[in-house]
Amino acid sequence: MDILSLVGLLLALVALVGGSILKGAGLGSLWSSAAFVIVIVGTIAAIFVHTPPTVFKRALRIVGWILKPPAANREALMARILEWSNIARRQGLLGLEQQVAEQTDPFLKKGLQMLVDGVEPEQIRHMLEIDLDSQEHQDLAAAKVFEGMGIYAPTLGIIGAVFGLIAVMKNLADPSKLGHGIAAAFTATIYGIASANLFFLPMASKLKSVIARRTGEREMIIEGLIAIAQGENPRNIESKLAGFLH
Known part of the structure; x- marks a missing residue:
């Protein structure tokens, strides 16, 4: 959490x-029910038009990362890679075959399987980087859904305020309604600016930071697996991966 x-x-x-x-x-x-309809429902409508269905579905799947991001422990990940390195030095790459079935991360499992299968290091790098770039692109597109909502909401808040002022202008002959009408008009502005700056934009930024962290972890995995494939000394691998801990 x-x-x-x-x-x-x-x-x-x-x-x-x-x-x-x-x-x-x-x-x-x-x-204000009118402000809610104009700003919140209007923002959702705008983002529906703005976003492809697959991207919107992905946004709904990762929104939980704001409160509960994917578990990450780079120290434990480095220790696991070093353990694999030691196994590979003692038993060869085929000695890692048992480790493949134990992996729950599809990315890590795919990389380790290619390592066991004896795929060339550069080919492993190429294939994993394609997966990494694709996943990062999808996740960033999903995060931008909330960024887009943060852009649309303030504008719709202004539209709601204008509608409210139009209603006020129609009741100029009745001064008793002016104060309430003006207050209701500005409620829409509050909805738009507050939802954007307190919720939508911060949510997008948090998701981007989580995605950047996950990308760094996967880059660490790639470097570790390539080093094992190239038969590097575990101490050298540890020194190389240490830079990802900061």
């Missing part, structure tokens, strides 16, 4: 609710 993200999301809600109360606007000012 990413405690920092959870605290951030909770503080975002506290900032909105607490700010509204402290400013004297009250909780009622934060709710």
Whole structure:
């Protein structure tokens, strides 16, 4: 569980609710069905048009990474690669065959299988880098779904405010409705700017950071497997992989 993200999301809600109360606007000012329809539903509609179905489905699958990113322990990963290196030196590459079935990460399993099959090191690198680039591209496209929502929401908030002011202008003859109408108009602006800057854009940035971390781990795997395939000394492999720990 990413405690920092959870605290951030909770503080975002506290900032909105607490700010509204402290400013004297009250909780009622934060709710407007018209603003919700224009800004939130409108943002979802815009992102549906903006995004291919496969990318949107991927975005829904990885949104959980914001609170619970994929488990990562580079020290443990390096220790595992060094263990494989020692096995390969003692028993040859075929000695790693038993290790293949124990892997749950498809990327790691594929690389280790190619290693056992005696695929040339450069061919292993080429094939794994293709997989890595493809996965990274898909994940970044999914993260940009939330970035796009952060771009559309403020604009739709302005549209909602304009609609509200139009309604106010139609009731100029009744001063008792002006204050309430203007307040309702600005609620849409709050929805747009707050949802973008407190939720959508931070979510996109967090997902990008998780994706970058996963890419670094996979680059570490590639370098480790290539070093084993080339028969490098475990100490040299450890020195090479140590740079990925920082």
